[in-house]
Amino acid sequence: MSKDEKKPNVKSISEEYKYGFKTKEKYKFKSDKGLTEEIVRAISEFKKEPEWMLEFRLKAYRAFKKMPMPWWGNTELLNTVDFENIHYYIKPEKDHKKSWDDVPEEIKETFDKLGIPEVERKFLAGVTAQYESEVVYHSIKKEFEKLGIVFLDMDSALKEYPDLVKKYFGTVIPIHDNKFAALNSAVWSGGSFIYVPKGVKVETPLQAYFRINAQNMGQFERTLIIADEGSDVHYIEGCSAPVYSSDSLHAAVVEVIALKGARIRYSTIQNWSNNVYNLVTKRAVAYENATVEWVDGNIGAKFTMKYPAIFLKGENAHAEVLSVALAGDDQHQDSGAKVFHLAPNTTSRIVSKSISTGTGRASYRGWIKVNKGMKNCKSDVRCDALIFGKSRSDTYPRMEVYEPTTKLTHEATVSKIQEDQLFYLMSRGLSEDEASTMIINGFFEPFTKELPMEYAVEFNRLVSMEMEGSIG
Amino acid sequence: MSKFFEIKNLKVSIGDKNIISDLNLTLDKGTISTIMGKNGIGKSTLAYAIMGHPLYQTEGEVFLEGTEILSLPVHKRAQTGIFLGFQHPIEVPGVTVVKFLQQAYKALKGNIDYTKFQKSLSEWMEFLNIDKSFLYRYLNEGFSGGEKKKLETLQLLLFNPKLAILDEPDSGLDVDALKIVGQGIKKARENGTTVLLITHYQKLLDFLEVDKVFVLNDGKIAIEGDKSLAETIEKHGYDFVLAKA
Numbered sequence: 001m002s003k004d005e006k007k008p009n010v011k012s013i014s015e016e017y018k019y020g021f022k023t024k025e026k027y028k029f030k031s032d033k034g035l036t037e038e039i040v041r042a043i044s045e046f047k048k049e050p051e052w053m054l055e056f057r058l059k060a061y062r063a064f065k066k067m068p069m070p071w072w073g074n075t076e077l078l079n080t081v082d083f084e085n086i087h088y089y090i091k092p093e094k095d096h097k098k099s100w101d102d103v104p105e106e107i108k109e110t111f112d113k114l115g116i117p118e119v120e121r122k123f124l125a126g127v128t129a130q131y132e133s134e135v136v137y138h139s140i141k142k143e144f145e146k147l148g149i150v151f152l153d154m155d156s157a158l159k160e161y162p163d164l165v166k167k168y169f170g171t172v173i174p175i176h177d178n179k180f181a182a183l184n185s186a187v188w189s190g191g192s193f194i195y196v197p198k199g200v201k202v203e204t205p206l207q208a209y210f211r212i213n214a215q216n217m218g219q220f221e222r223t224l225i226i227a228d229e230g231s232d233v234h235y236i237e238g239c240s241a242p243v244y245s246s247d248s249l250h251a252a253v254v255e256v257i258a259l260k261g262a263r264i265r266y267s268t269i270q271n272w273s274n275n276v277y278n279l280v281t282k283r284a285v286a287y288e289n290a291t292v293e294w295v296d297g298n299i300g301a302k303f304t305m306k307y308p309a310i311f312l313k314g315e316n317a318h319a320e321v322l323s324v325a326l327a328g329d330d331q332h333q334d335s336g337a338k339v340f341h342l343a344p345n346t347t348s349r350i351v352s353k354s355i356s357t358g359t360g361r362a363s364y365r366g367w368i369k370v371n372k373g374m375k376n377c378k379s380d381v382r383c384d385a386l387i388f389g390k391s392r393s394d395t396y397p398r399m400e401v402y403e404p405t406t407k408l409t410h411e412a413t414v415s416k417i418q419e420d421q422l423f424y425l426m427s428r429g430l431s432e433d434e435a436s437t438m439i440i441n442g443f444f445e446p447f448t449k450e451l452p453m454e455y456a457v458e459f460n461r462l463v464s465m466e467m468e469g470s471i472g
Numbered sequence: 473m474s475k476f477f478e479i480k481n482l483k484v485s486i487g488d489k490n491i492i493s494d495l496n497l498t499l500d501k502g503t504i505s506t507i508m509g510k511n512g513i514g515k516s517t518l519a520y521a522i523m524g525h526p527l528y529q530t531e532g533e534v535f536l537e538g539t540e541i542l543s544l545p546v547h548k549r550a551q552t553g554i555f556l557g558f559q560h561p562i563e564v565p566g567v568t569v570v571k572f573l574q575q576a577y578k579a580l581k582g583n584i585d586y587t588k589f590q591k592s593l594s595e596w597m598e599f600l601n602i603d604k605s606f607l608y609r610y611l612n613e614g615f616s617g618g619e620k621k622k623l624e625t626l627q628l629l630l631f632n633p634k635l636a637i638l639d640e641p642d643s644g645l646d647v648d649a650l651k652i653v654g655q656g657i658k659k660a661r662e663n664g665t666t667v668l669l670i671t672h673y674q675k676l677l678d679f680l681e682v683d684k685v686f687v688l689n690d691g692k693i694a695i696e697g698d699k700s701l702a703e704t705i706e707k708h709g710y711d712f713v714l715a716k717a
């Protein structure tokens with residue numbers, strides 16, 4: 001019977017991609033290993049930045065040098081980070097073009113299996129300046145310009161909108177927030193800048209992959225989004241295809257500002273190769289009647305530390321965090337959410353879902369704070385963990401509530417896949433792997449249903465690929 | 473010629489508790505038979521064991537059209553053509569009914585022709601009077617008892633198995649739903665499915681022309697008879713018929 005035929009081993013193809021896909025790069029400028037004040041100055045000078053940005057970088061550099069490693073997350077892994085062994089700035093040669101033909105067959109095959117759209121594939125494979133995507137990007141850009149929307153890579157934004165950038169840059173996440181935020185502030189490069197003017201509601205999500213020329217997949221990318229009063233925007237970054245990176249340390253900073261009555265949704269799917277330490281600082285402020293939603297999915301990377309935060313600074317502001325993580329063999333996903341209720345009548349909802357398999361480890365780290373006098377705040381937290389085999393799952397909730405009128409709920413569950421569910425699905429012809437995958441996709445459904453269709457499909461397929469053979 | 477379905481010297485235990493000690497039974501192709509017996513006697517256990525629930529250890533042999541199935545994993549048994557209608561269908565959160573049906577259909581038939589699948593699905597849903605909105609709900613989650621039973625019957629019709637073991641498809645149904653499920657089982661038989669029905673009630677049997685009645689007691693088939701046996705049980709109870717046997 002055809003059902004018995006052995007499927008090609010998709011897993012091994014993606015593994016190979018994760019580890020084996022490297023391309024020869026030519027560099028226009030490459031800093032020495034390790035970080036010095038000279039290097040920071042050189043980066044700023046090379047980018048022809050205004051004086052204030054150089055000052056910002058230098059201040060951050062000094063903070064970085066002084067600050068200790070975070071004491072949370074996984075100190076054992078953190079202490080293996082060798083800051084001396086990193087090139088902090090690499091600028092690829094401008095006219096260096098890699099062609100689609102240079103991309104190895106297995107990778108193209110993986111893309112096929114994932115059903116990734118053509119524009120995105122070329123971007124993922126590092127093929128720069130593709131004609132079609134350029135066209136797509138430019139037509140979208142025109143439309144945006146008409147509405148007054150600014151959607152640029154961070155470096156260009158600094159050149160073209162210096163005042164706007166200066167007004168908000170570094171205001172949500174201060175230099176000394178944590179060691180990795182300080183590092184990013186000193187050496188950042190790439191990332192997205194978005195400004196949505198008053199009252200503008202952007203119908204289609206802004207997607208990072210349209211900015212195909214920019215190096216937004218950089219090691220120290222910096223993203224800043226400002227939604228002016230009454231505006232509405234959805235930004236999507238990343239994609240579920242495995243992204244190979246030869247750089248083991250990724251320390252991004254994302255700042256999001258929702259002014260009065262604005263709504264921002266920020267969706268991320270990250271699937272770095274398994275050598276990467278992904279240490280991201282993401283924070284938003286929401287003013288009166290504003291809503292900020294983080295939708296955050298983490299699949300790859302060796303170690304992830306990411307706790308999207310929202311500071312509710314105006315009355316009736318609302319925070320929403322929906323995060324999922326999949327920790328396979330030798331992976332540690334340390335993620336969670338942080339919401340500070342700094343105004344009365346503010347509400348928050350956090351849903352965190354994690355799956356760990358093999359020797360994987362998934363941790364939830366949450367922090368809810370309600371200051372005294374902030375009447376009638378409401379916060380619901382829900383953490384569900386699904387564990388397989390000897391994998392590990394922990395939750396570290398921290399609640400600081402100084403206001404007695406607060407309504408706070410916290411629910412946490414840790415479970416294994418139920419035998420009866422497996423049996424029911426298998427009695428309908430699904431193999432154990434297929435049945436488990438179905439249950440897992442169902443477990444992640446509250447997340448995937450928030451994604452645009454094509455991302456949801458990709459995400460599910462990716463989860464099946466990751467789960468293949470790892471159950472039992 | 474081998475029998476269509478045959479159970480030989482079946483023994484089923486849960487841990488060190490023996491539930492079925494020595495059960496023998498054969499079914500002819502295209503028939504409807506029923507297994508009756510007191511609460512807790514082992515009817516569901518038999519059904520689970522045939523389907524391969526990991527909790528139940530089995531000894532003996534079970535053949536479907538000459539293929540021994542006890543050595544097969546659960547999904548292979550299903551692919552061989554055995555269907556189990558659950559007494560208590562299981563909830564799977566986050567998995568929509570339509571997605572589940574599609575995947576199961578594909579797994580059972582080896583491939584899926586979406587046009588054919590859609591057509592057949594709509595037809596059977598209409599036949600069973602199931603609202604389209606159920607397709608987008610999560611599998612059995614928050615379904616009423618009757619709705620769950622209807623969804624099991626929908627699967628029976630959609631998958632068109634060789635042998636269907638239906639564990640109390642009639643329990644918890646209102647009069648109208650009972651009639652619909654009864655008609656569904658009748659339809660399944662017309663479409664070639666052999667049925668082994670577990671039930672406590674005469675009502676469903678009235679809809680169907682039952683060929684054989686088995687009474688399970690003390691770990692084995694204690695009595696085997698025709699439709700009239702079910703009527704006697706209904707009138708006089710199990711102890712009466714068992715004492716006579």
Ligand SMILES: Nc1ncnc2c1ncn2[C@@H]1O[C@H](COP(=O)(O)OP(=O)(O)OP(=O)(O)O)[C@@H](O)[C@H]1O
Pocket residue numbers: 486489491509510511512513514515516517518527559
């Ligand atoms: N998982 C289990 N663990 C322990 N005992 C079990 C388990 N499952 C079933 N049993 C026992 O096995 C016996 C047979 O149960 P079973 O469900 O097969 O009965 P049944 O004939 O289907 O009853 P009913 O008519 O009430 O549905 C009962 O005594 C029951 O308690």
Ligand SMILES: [Mg+2]
Pocket residue numbers: 515516517559639
């Ligand atoms: Mg039973």
